[in-house]
Amino acid sequence: MTLVAPDPTRTVPLPLREQADVRDRWLTQRLLDVLPGLMDRAGIDLWLIIGREGNEDPVLATLLPATWLSARRRTMLVLHRSDDGVTAVAVSRYPVGQFLPAWSPEDAHCDLSTEESQWAEVRRIVEQADPRRIGIDVSGTFALADGLSHTEHGRLVEALGPYADRMVPAEELAVGWLETRLPEEIRALHALNRLVHQVVAEAYSPAALTPGTTTALDLAWWLRQRFHDLGVEPWFHPVVSLQRAGVPLVEERGALLPAMLYGSVIEPGDLVHCDVGITSLGLRTDTQRNGYVLAPGETEAPAGLRAAMRAGNRMQDLTVAALTVGRTGNEVLATARAAAAAEGIDADVYSHPVGFHGHGAGPAIGLWDEQHGVPGAGDYPVHTDTVYALELAVRRPVPEWGGQCVRMALEQGIARTGDAVEYLDGRQTQLILIPGG
Structure with a gap:
């Protein structure tokens, strides 16, 4: 049975490799064209999405490359809204698709463990961006917007120090990201x-x-x-x-x-x-x-x-x-x-x-x-x-x-x-x- 898609030269479902190419292209377009407006609507100028392998934030899965079927170790994504759009940065052990790499364990100071160094890099990025409102994925209404685990929340508060007072629920932003379609x-x-x-x-x-x-x-x-x-x-x-x-x-x-x-x-x-x-x-x-x-x-x-x-x-x-x-x-x-x-x-x-x-x-x-x-x-x-x-x-x-x-x-x-x-x-x-x- 041949199943014709809107483009008459294509059929669905596509081969997996072609699906990955399409999904990665969509992600790039969404980061460029969709996310800035959503961040403005929610009044959030820096969004942190953090998840560990085996316990991923549902939002995190929609931001990873198509070839990533889960987070790798602890994966931290930082999305900063500025006049130039949204800067997408990954604080992760491995490169994360379209996200700019901001840290590697080899850069850790000798007096910090790998884990401490990773959290310290998030603090450095936040200090440099100096955001008014830092969105985190916590929600009592939408499970899909409630992906920041109790442990990661505690570690984040500790790492950000005084900047933790600027953290706000990113519920509206997370829901907007998940529901908006190209x-x-x-x-x-x-x-x-x-x-x-x-x-x-x-x-x-x-x-x-x-x-x-x-x-x-x-x-x-x-x-x-x-x-x-x-x-x-x-x-x-x-x-x-x-x-x-x-x-x-x-x-x-x-x-x-x-x-x-x-x-x-x-x-x-x-x-x-x-x-x-x-x-x-x-x-x-x-x-x-x-x-x-x-x-x-x-x-x-x-x-x-x-x-x-x-x-x-x-x-x-x-x-x-x-x-x-x-x-x-x-x-x-x-x-x-x-x-x-x-x-x-x-x-x-x-x-x-x-x-x-x-x-x-x-x-x-x-x-x-x-x-x-x-x-x-x-x-x-x-x-x-x-x-x-x-x-x-x-x-x-x-x-x-x-x-x-x-x-x-x-x-x-x-x-x-x-x-x-x-x-x-x-x-x-x-x-x-x-x-x-």
Whole structure:
């Protein structure tokens, strides 16, 4: 299967060596074009990112060369904002990609240990820069912005002496760095989402699914193996669930959820739902798609299920309309739910940022079990040049199922750019029809 990327001369996934070249080029561009504005917005003129091998700051991983799969020993990165842009310096035992080397153990004074010399160099850089506010990665709200360990924090305070009083949480800066996407990254996410859509379509076909034999768990493993064979890996194990007439939804923590998971055999007349996410080029996707297994004599899904899909698409429209720059995640949630109530749509919204991480840093727009707002993460505002998994569900009775309620869950990648929101490789508007055998 050939999977064509936005550039018709390329395919995704790229070979690993080419991926590394692309990721390093993106990092250079992000340091030059994205980071200065983010530091200005956060009011931080020097940012310290510090991590030890085996316990890396999540932000650190996004700043390392593509060939570095972890920190090396203790890796310290210093990003200094000046009138000329951002100076990126590494205080590390080994050279760190695009970062200027500022120290080596061979330069240590005879009266200092290697470790003491490394911390002393950080102090020297800070003294020379004389920053007003020193950002460090500590956050009670966003785990991805809370990567400075207790030990490293203590050592940093000791090393900086009086300059430690200038340390402030870099939460806004770290989240901005993690959530902001380059135009080329968004184009790559179009291609990665296209790959997901094509593989799910293949899964919902006789190539992978035999009604009466294949279980939900079989299909989940087929999806994982297929992505692996294509050269991409999941960031979570695929989930497949079923809904069918006579098997009502079950209540869990105030939400109605499908009762049939994992070992259930897929039968004609079933609504099949999958949730998959892959990672490539340092970016991640998060997608849900729905298929219907045709029963004998059927050529299309029951009208009630098709109406549920239309209601889900309408809920996507309402949520996208609410996703305006400057609104907080909680405000987006409240606006979308109010619009849904006005139209008589029974829906839950639980969308989230996606990019370097599947459940990324940025505004939380509800949780499946928190529909009245998310304290902390839900108070963060929407910014432009960001990507989200537009995740939600609607509930509707299906007349053909005796009025039984169906939960139509949708999840689709979207990009918030300028004044527009674009669906990454389009959204699902019709159920995928699966031959009933």
